[in-house]
Amino acid sequence: MRVEANFSSLKLTSTREHVVRFVLGGVVxxxxxxxxxxxxxxxxGLFLAFPAIFPAGATLIxxxxxQKKRAIGRDGHRRGREAAGLDAxxxxxxxxxxxxxxxxxxxxxxxxxxxxxxxxxxxxxMLVSGSLWVLRRRS
Amino acid sequence: MSEFVARFxxxxxxxxxxxxxxDVLRPKSFAGxxxxxxxxxxxxxxxxxxREGKQYAATEARSMILGAIAFCVYASGVSWALERYKGSTLxxxxxxxxxxxxxxxxxxxxxxx
Numbered sequence: 129m130r131v132e133a134n135f136s137s138l139k140l141t142s143t144r145e146h147v148v149r150f151v152l153g154g155v156v157x158x159x160x161x162x163x164x165x166x167x168x169x170x171x172x173g174l175f176l177a178f179p180a181i182f183p184a185g186a187t188l189i190x191x192x193x194x195q196k197k198r199a200i201g202r203d204g205h206r207r208g209r210e211a212a213g214l215d216a217x218x219x220x221x222x223x224x225x226x227x228x229x230x231x232x233x234x235x236x237x238x239x240x241x242x243x244x245x246x247x248x249x250x251x252x253x254m255l256v257s258g259s260l261w262v263l264r265r266r267s
Numbered sequence: 268m269s270e271f272v273a274r275f276x277x278x279x280x281x282x283x284x285x286x287x288x289x290d291v292l293r294p295k296s297f298a299g300x301x302x303x304x305x306x307x308x309x310x311x312x313x314x315x316x317x318r319e320g321k322q323y324a325a326t327e328a329r330s331m332i333l334g335a336i337a338f339c340v341y342a343s344g345v346s347w348a349l350e351r352y353k354g355s356t357l358x359x360x361x362x363x364x365x366x367x368x369x370x371x372x373x374x375x376x377x378x379x380x
Contacts, residue, residue, distance in 0.1 A: 152282070153281070161271065172330070176334060177307075177335040181282050181286050182360065183357065183360035189356070220338075250305065
């Protein structure tokens with residue numbers, strides 16, 4: 129199956145939902161900083177991998193599927209849960225990539241250019257996550 | 268205070284951008300990868316390095332590995348529960364959130380204390 133972008137799906141997301149994501153993202157980022165300041169970098173670092181937007185994103189996916197099915201007179205709750213479940217399965221693979229991202233930062237940050245290490249770590253996240261997704265599709 | 272305003276704005280923008288990517292990409296399982304994008308880290312690492320230095324940021328990153336492992340287990344649990352039970356997605360993702368917190372802190376206690 130090909131990976132593609134479907135920009136028409138953006139119409140399903142309301143302004144309120146965008147605002148909720150923005151505020152949620154901002155609040156979680158601030159709270160992660162406060163936790164690091166209060167309990168130090170060892171505990172604070174855990175919250176850099178907090179599933180910040182995941183519950184809201186998965187819930188939106190379910191709601192959008194329900195809306196689509198309702199428009200054609202069907203109950204879309206089961207389909208909605210299935211779509212959210214697929215999203216969660218993808219997030220599990222993305223989280224392994226997230227661990228690879230963090231490992232690159234941990235090992236390389238002290239001795240190298242910060243922006244270069246961040247770029248390398250981001251590429252590592254994409255590479256590991258994407259490779260795992262391809263492997264899973266083939267298995 | 269200005270640091271927290273910056274964190275709020277940068278975090279909001281970065282997390283929203285990754286969420287938008289997840290919205291437009293298909294299939295859903297691929298888009299789901301972006302639910303675990305390094306959005307909080309990308310939003311904050313630059314500020315952390317500027318304020319606390321690289322070694323501090325590296326120490327945070329070491330703990331982040333454990334948080335990410337907990338995220339993988341949590342997301343797998345959510346996927347399994349949504350397939351097996353009839354609870355709503357919001358209820359399932361929120362009800363299982365203590366799994367992430369408990370596993371993160373547990374791994375941290377065992378491996379980094």
